[in-house]
Amino acid sequence: MATKRTTTKPPKSPVPAQPTECQPCGGTGNVAVTVRVGRKRRPVGQQDGLCLNCLGTGTDPES
Structure with missing residues (x-):
């Protein structure tokens, strides 16, 4: 009996996020x-x- 080949799905x-x-600044980039x-x-x-x-981007640099 031949062996069964299995393929793995890519993750x-x-x-x-x-x-x-x-x-x-509350997301505005200005204070x-x-x-x-x-x-x-x-x-x-x-x-x-x-x-x-945030240097004017309005997004949190820690995230």
Whole structure:
């Protein structure tokens, strides 16, 4: 009696995980930076700045 040949199926590729949003910027890539003026450096307002955690991508770099 002849031996039975079996073939193995290739492993399925894992489904890529959804990237989570960055905590400091909330997924927008921008954070509010306080603007200071004068000799006493008093705060007068805020402007948008680049998120240094995700570098503007909005996704969590840890995931």
